[in-house]
Amino acid sequence: MGCDHTLIDLALVNARILTDHGLIKGGIAINDGKICSIDPEEHLPKAFTTINMQGNLVLPGLIDVHTHLRDLNLEHKEDFYSGTCAALAGGFTTVLDMPNTVPLTDSALRLQAKMAVASGRIVANTGFYTCLPAEVTELKRLKDLGAMGCKVYLHNPHTMLDVDDDNVLLHTLQVLEDLDMILTIHAEDRYLIEDLVAKFQAAATSSPRIRSKTHPPQAEVKAVQRVLSLIRGRCPRLHFCHISTGKASSLISQAKVEGLSVTYEVTPHHLFLSETLLGKVGSLAFVEPPLRRSTTRRGLWRDLLTGSIDVVASDHAPHALKEKRHSDLWAVPSGFPGLETTLPLLLTMVARGKLSLERLVAVLARNPARIFRLDGKGVIAAGFDADLTVVDMDKEFIIDSSAFYSKAKYSPFDGMKVVGQPVQVFLGGNLVMDKGEVVSKPGSGTILRPSLPAVG
Numbered sequence: 001m002g003c004d005h006t007l008i009d010l011a012l013v014n015a016r017i018l019t020d021h022g023l024i025k026g027g028i029a030i031n032d033g034k035i036c037s038i039d040p041e042e043h044l045p046k047a048f049t050t051i052n053m054q055g056n057l058v059l060p061g062l063i064d065v066h067t068h069l070r071d072l073n074l075e076h077k078e079d080f081y082s083g084t085c086a087a088l089a090g091g092f093t094t095v096l097d098m099p100n101t102v103p104l105t106d107s108a109l110r111l112q113a114k115m116a117v118a119s120g121r122i123v124a125n126t127g128f129y130t131c132l133p134a135e136v137t138e139l140k141r142l143k144d145l146g147a148m149g150c151k152v153y154l155h156n157p158h159t160m161l162d163v164d165d166d167n168v169l170l171h172t173l174q175v176l177e178d179l180d181m182i183l184t185i186h187a188e189d190r191y192l193i194e195d196l197v198a199k200f201q202a203a204a205t206s207s208p209r210i211r212s213k214t215h216p217p218q219a220e221v222k223a224v225q226r227v228l229s230l231i232r233g234r235c236p237r238l239h240f241c242h243i244s245t246g247k248a249s250s251l252i253s254q255a256k257v258e259g260l261s262v263t264y265e266v267t268p269h270h271l272f273l274s275e276t277l278l279g280k281v282g283s284l285a286f287v288e289p290p291l292r293r294s295t296t297r298r299g300l301w302r303d304l305l306t307g308s309i310d311v312v313a314s315d316h317a318p319h320a321l322k323e324k325r326h327s328d329l330w331a332v333p334s335g336f337p338g339l340e341t342t343l344p345l346l347l348t349m350v351a352r353g354k355l356s357l358e359r360l361v362a363v364l365a366r367n368p369a370r371i372f373r374l375d376g377k378g379v380i381a382a383g384f385d386a387d388l389t390v391v392d393m394d395k396e397f398i399i400d401s402s403a404f405y406s407k408a409k410y411s412p413f414d415g416m417k418v419v420g421q422p423v424q425v426f427l428g429g430n431l432v433m434d435k436g437e438v439v440s441k442p443g444s445g446t447i448l449r450p451s452l453p454a455v456g
């Protein structure tokens with residue numbers, strides 16, 4: 001596809017553009033919200049507006065498949081506007097919002113109500129997950145309305161369906177397969193965790209370490225094994241969230257080799273942090289699954305570099321600071337913000353020569369778009385949406401959560417020195433973030449729905 005207009009809307013010039021064919025120096029021609037060509041500057045068509053990229057790196061707009069925007073009734077933690085501003089500031093053009101909200105997103109009516117509120121508030125492209133509804137028949141309505149996928153929390157089900165029962169889970173998987181809907185899974189074994197919580201609570205001992213021990217590596221491994229054994233011989237679309245152990249990572253990789261249509265993500269916190277942080281920042285670092293040992297963390301890096309990990313997702317899970325500092329450690333919610341730290345952390349590894357830009361773009365844009373069927377996204381090429389993330393690779397800075405757009409102004413990464421900063425973001429050819437500032441209006445984001453599968 002070329003530019004069949006003599007005057008196009010926008011030309012981005014003096015850029016280093018990361019395409020599927022490598023890094024190209026030149027410009028991007030944009031018309032009607034789409035990329036129409038990538039060319040040396042002298043071959044670009046005339047444009048109504050031209051913006052000089054100052055030699056910065058232009059990446060496909062990044063996609064976070066695991067974001068908790070919290071709206072509707074948890075607005076004190078985050079809302080659609082603050083959360084999607086955090087996305088843009090962090091270089092993400094698209095987020096997929098998790099359904100464990102208040103109320104839960106678990107019916108077509110509730111999803112519709114959520115979308116209605118979101119449409120006036122979002123500034124980034126936003127898709128929505130649903131929890132498993134009380135009746136599996138509701139899944140068809142949810143799909144027709146545009147649910148991007150279905151999420152199940154095996155350790156804390158958030159559904160009336162008895163997903164502890166293999167037959168129920170299997171039937172649900174069958175319905176999802178027939179609907180061609182993806183199931184994303186928080187894989188931790190509920191019973192193992194509940195037993196440990198009961199044991200430690202009865203002993204009336206608590207410390208950040210002890211609380212963390214209630215989510216042992218075996219809980220993840222057991223849940224992953226259970227799901228993988230259920231789907232052998234079947235073909236549902238399955239995506240494992242925030243895998244945190246080497247064993248689970250290798251089990252899923254092996255299942256992929258055997259031909260199962262499974263994918264998985266890891267988070268920046270499991271890649272960059274380890275459990276020793278609990279001794280330094282205490283309950284602030286609580287997250288599920290918890291931070292693991294350094295050796296585990298290094299193993300995940302190996303799996304990221306070899307290509308077996310499909311996606312890096314922020315698991316942006318904001319809570320009020322007061323909640324994170326609750327004096328009763330068992331009452332502290334898990335999770336912390338991640339949208340504004342994920343890209344700089346990974347770019348730092350690129351700057352150090354530890355991670356290739358191609359791999360970064362694969363796990364933050366290309367693979368998410370493919371797995372969640374976000375047609376027209378994840379790649380810089382003619383015909384694709386002009387969702388772009390511009391990065392200054394020379395910019396060094398210290399992570400400072402007080403400057404976050406997220407309402408959660410704390411981070412386990414606070415004080416960390418990073419290299420590489422998102423400086424501009426374009427959404428459908430519109431400049432929406434400039435030098436760290438969101439410059440678009442609430443409601444200017446688009447609600448995404450999954451595309452139909454490609455034929456052939």
Ligand code: DOR
Binds near residue numbers: 287288
């Ligand atoms: O740490 C977490 N926080 N893990 C989850 O699975 C849920 C999330 C949240 O919603 O806060």
Ligand code: ZN
Binds near residue numbers: 317
């Ligand atoms: Zn989550």
